[in-house]
Amino acid sequence: TLYSYGSVLLLTGLSFPLKDSSYVSTLSVKLLFVSCRAEEIPLKILAHNGLVGRLIGKEGRNLKKIEHETGTKITISSLQDLSIYNPERTITVKGTVEACASAEVEIMKKLREAFENDMLAVNQQANLIPGLNLSALGIFSTGLSVLPPPAGPRGAPPAPPYHPFAVSMTSCLVSPFQYPEQEIVNLFIPTQAVGAIIGKKGAHIKQLARFAGASIKIAPAEGPDVSERMVIITGPPEAQFKAQGRIFGKLKEENFFNPKEEVKLEAHIRVPSSTAGRVIGKGGKTVNELQNLTSAEVIVPRDQTPDENEEVIVRIIGHFFASQTAQRKIREIVQQVKQQEQKYPQGVASQRSK
Secondary structure, three states: OEEEEOOEEEEOOOOOEEEOOEEOOOOOOEEEEOOOOOOOOOEEEEEEHHHHHHHHOHHHHHHHHHHHHHOOEEEEOOHHHOOOOOOEEEEEEEOOHHHHHHHHHHHHHHHHHHHHHHHHHHHHHHHHOOOOOHHHHOOOOOOOOOOOOOOOHHHOOOOOOOOOOHHHHHHHOOOOOOOOOOEEEEEEEEHHHHHHHHOHHHHHHHHHHHHHOOEEEEOOOOOOOOOEEEEEEEEOHHHHHHHHHHHHHHHHHOOOOOOOOOOOEEEEEEEEHHHHHHHHOHHHHHHHHHHHHHOOEEEOOOOOOOOOOOEEEEEEEEOHHHHHHHHHHHHHHHHHHHHHHHHOOHHHHHHHOO
16 A cells, blocks of 8 residues: 655555565565655664664674665664654665665565564463453564464354463462462572663563563672672562563563573572472473473472571573473472462371472
8 A cells, every 4th residue: 555645655565566576565564765855765664662673683693784786774773762652763774776775675575584582482471371361461562463362162253262271270269358478589690781671761661560560679789790780570470471581571572581482490499498398299290291391491399498488599591481381380380389288287298299
């Protein structure tokens, strides 16, 4: 579809013939500013910030390569222009019509490759949490929609969205009138990523806390040369999911990890020392099954000294979906033990667990 607004042409659609065999293919709306008298015509492309980092490449290599091969000058709008309501950045390409067309093709190849990689990862990992509706939760700053849920039996309409934490959150409730239990997760991020998480004057971390409904704090560095910093996230299960998801996504889009590399972080959760054995299982069976199910590395202490609350730290290392699934499964085990202890006297419970 083509609309004309004076000197501005607004193009939408999957493909549009620009010149000869060159096409303007788009993930979002593109603005082409045309001036018949000018030899150089700026082409402006709107692209989601979650894809732009991989377009730029490490140290700007991808962008420089496109500029060199097409003879164009490419600039990208500042991160400061972004907000929760405006997640897109403007890519401006300057050059001749032919040069802009060539650059546009290369830019769209990179954006589409990044988009397809994201969708592949989402569709592969979403199965780890049954019925996960990422679009509804909006955890990723990319905001990229996932594929619609499959139809029901015999072509029936898809089932209504399933809340990923319906079971876990319900099990956390003491009574129907109380809020879900507050959880504390310590997430470790690269030291150089702290500024991106905090944002200018703390704007990003405040926005993230409001979005997730969680308390998010960055602990002081333990030394001058530490490679990681601890992010302390406090909130109910859904808030944890949103906050951690956004942090993983932010590290990906800001190129703190290789574009083709999964973001894997270490998370620490505390569990009662009396429950650690149940998480491990007989001969390590439970923890091994947990690792096979989630693809996360789960390290449960066998001889760690409990803290003042009689709790020990369980370490979870993996990509976002793996880490989340492992956290939820461990919380479920802890909850089951608590319910068992409440249901049976201590002596009876200890006999039943043998």
